[in-house]
Amino acid sequence: MANAEVMFVVWGLIVARLAAQLGLAALNRREVLRYADNPPAAVAAMVDGETHKKSTAYTLAKNRFGTVSLIFEAGVLALLLASGVLPWLFAHIGAWAPGAKWDDALFILAAAMLAGVPGLPFEWWETFRLEARFGFNQSTPRLWIMDRIKGALLALAIGFPVLWGLLSLVGWAGDAWWLWGFGLLFGFQLLMIVLYPRLILPIFNKLTPLPEGPLRERLFRLSDRTGFKASTIEVMDGSKRSGHANAFFTGFGRFRRIVLLDTLLNQLTEEETEAVLAHEVGHYRRGHIPKMLATSAALQFAGLWAIAELAKSGWFNPGFGFPAGELAPAFLLFGFTSGLVTFWFAPLGNRVSRKHEFEADAFAREAMGGPEPLVAALRKLASKSLSNLTPHPLFSAVYYSHPALVERERVLRENAATKS
Ligand SMILES: [Zn+2]
Numbered sequence: 001m002a003n004a005e006v007m008f009v010v011w012g013l014i015v016a017r018l019a020a021q022l023g024l025a026a027l028n029r030r031e032v033l034r035y036a037d038n039p040p041a042a043v044a045a046m047v048d049g050e051t052h053k054k055s056t057a058y059t060l061a062k063n064r065f066g067t068v069s070l071i072f073e074a075g076v077l078a079l080l081l082a083s084g085v086l087p088w089l090f091a092h093i094g095a096w097a098p099g100a101k102w103d104d105a106l107f108i109l110a111a112a113m114l115a116g117v118p119g120l121p122f123e124w125w126e127t128f129r130l131e132a133r134f135g136f137n138q139s140t141p142r143l144w145i146m147d148r149i150k151g152a153l154l155a156l157a158i159g160f161p162v163l164w165g166l167l168s169l170v171g172w173a174g175d176a177w178w179l180w181g182f183g184l185l186f187g188f189q190l191l192m193i194v195l196y197p198r199l200i201l202p203i204f205n206k207l208t209p210l211p212e213g214p215l216r217e218r219l220f221r222l223s224d225r226t227g228f229k230a231s232t233i234e235v236m237d238g239s240k241r242s243g244h245a246n247a248f249f250t251g252f253g254r255f256r257r258i259v260l261l262d263t264l265l266n267q268l269t270e271e272e273t274e275a276v277l278a279h280e281v282g283h284y285r286r287g288h289i290p291k292m293l294a295t296s297a298a299l300q301f302a303g304l305w306a307i308a309e310l311a312k313s314g315w316f317n318p319g320f321g322f323p324a325g326e327l328a329p330a331f332l333l334f335g336f337t338s339g340l341v342t343f344w345f346a347p348l349g350n351r352v353s354r355k356h357e358f359e360a361d362a363f364a365r366e367a368m369g370g371p372e373p374l375v376a377a378l379r380k381l382a383s384k385s386l387s388n389l390t391p392h393p394l395f396s397a398v399y400y401s402h403p404a405l406v407e408r409e410r411v412l413r414e415n416a417a418t419k420s
Contacts, residue, residue, distance in 0.1 A: 002315075003319050003321075006319025006320065010081060010337060010340070013340040013341070014077060014340060015074075017343050017344075018074040020343075020344075021070050022067060022070060022071075024392075024398055024399070025067050027394060027395055028063060028392045028395040031391065031392035032056055032060060033060075035056075035390040036053075039052050039390065040390065042406045043389045046379050046382070046389065046405065046406075052389070054134070055383075055387060055389065057134075058134050058386040059386075061133070062130065065122075065126060065130050069119075072118070072119075076118045076119070080115055080336065081337075085114075086320065086322075086332070086333075087320070087321035087322050089107060089110060089111055090111075090326075090329055094107065101168045102160075104326075104328035105160055105163035105167055107332075108335075109156060111332050112335065115336070120148070124144070127139055131242065136242050136243040136385075137241075138239055138240055138241055138242055139240070139241045143241070150204065163331070166181045167327055169184070170327060178305055178307065182301050186297050189296070189297075189300075190293075193252060194251060194255045197234075197257055201236070201259075205236045206236070207234045207235070207236050208235050209234055209235075210232075210233045214270065215265075218270055219277050222274050222277055222278055223277070226278065226281045227285065228285065230257070230258060233257075233259075235265065236259050236260070236262065237262055238263050238264075239261070239263050243263060244263065244385050245261055245267050245268075246261045247260045247276050247277070247280055249283055249289070252290070256284060260276075264276065267384050268377055268381075271368075272374075272377035272380065274368065274373065275373035276364075278363065278364035278367040278368055279361060279364040279374060280360070281363070281364075282360030282362070282363025282364050282367075283356065285363060286360065288356045288360070295352075303334070303338065306338075307330050307331055310333075310334060311330035311331075317329050317330055317333070350397075350398070350399065351397070353401040358403065358411055361374060371413050375412055375413070378408060379405070382405050389405055389406060391404055
């Protein structure tokens with residue numbers, strides 16, 4: 001491929017993805033408007049009219065904001081790749097220490113951070129205008145700025161040594177560098193899963209063990225009953241940033257842990273909290289964590305192989321104004337452009353994720369002796385978060401990592417009925 005052709009192909013991919021994203025957003029907007037004044041019976045049974053009105057307004061506001069951000073992001077990406085600013089940066093930072101790998105690592109990080117700057121006003125607007133308007137935002141400008149600074153420093157502290165290591169592998173492993181690179185990256189990922197809740201999360205949030213009391217006793221009984229055997233259940237102060245509630249699961253083996261957001265504890269009864277925990281344990285007991293890890297390993301393997309091939313090719317780097325054979329630009333360009341291709345496979349990944357959610361729900365139903373506690377919890381969380389209960393089926397198929405609530409409840413109840 002000639003240089004100009006590479007850029008044309010990339011522009012084509014940017015336009016195609018943007019068109020698909022805007023089309024999906026328009027479909028979803030129409031669907032939400034269709035049910036704005038007369039929700040389907042299943043939805044009317046879940047939330048009161050007032051909440052339905054509010055969640056419609058919230059969904060439409062997010063839809064408008066999302067549409068503008070998508071167009072802006074596509075423009076920034078096109079400009080970044082076509083303007084020549086990246087090769088310029090490479091030439092300048094590369095001049096500090098010609099041939100040195102730390103220099104190349106620094107270039108990748110500098111370029112990645114530069115690319116994140118234009119989106120900052122959008123993130124600000126989302127937090128302090130959009131989320132605030134619907135009463136979700138709890139963050140302050142000071143906290144917001146501190147979060148960005150901490151995030152950037154963390155990216156440097158972690159990204160720099162990892163990139164330096166990866167780029168240095170070529171020196172002694174030659175063409176097989178990417179295989180070693182895969183080992184390095186995957187090992188690092190396993191390490192991070194263990195370290196993340198201990199070292200990284202506490203930089204942004206306070207984690208405290210769930211205090212003694214009836215709730216704690218209840219949750220530990222569940223944990224024993226379901227074979228999870230939690231050593232600790234932690235509460236995270238999510239309420240300092242947002243009113244949205246959540247619970248999540250991190251780690252594996254001996255390092256597994258469950259984190260509940262304080263917002264969740266404030267919104268749910270003890271029995272509902274227990275049902276949510278049962279769902280989280282379901283992810284663990286159904287083996288979803290090793291499955292996700294294996295998938296991510298396979299993707300890393302393919303990604304590193306692709307980077308090695310692209311760096312060697314005579315067209316990839318030159319197509320964007322970089323010298324052929326250089327690894328650092330190939331890494332960066334892969335990072336910027338791979339999403340243009342992987343976007344089309346996102347429905348597949350989300351489909352697997354939704355299958356896992358159904359499995360965890362079924363596990364929770366069994367552990368709780370029926371579907372009602374989880375149904376009650378999900379309804380409450382959806383209504384407090386103003387979730388969109390009438391997404392367009394195509395929109396949810398592409399983007400939703402969790403099944404839409406109507407579908408989730410139907411499956412929870414249906415299979416319970418056939419079993420009894
Ligand atoms: Zn889940």
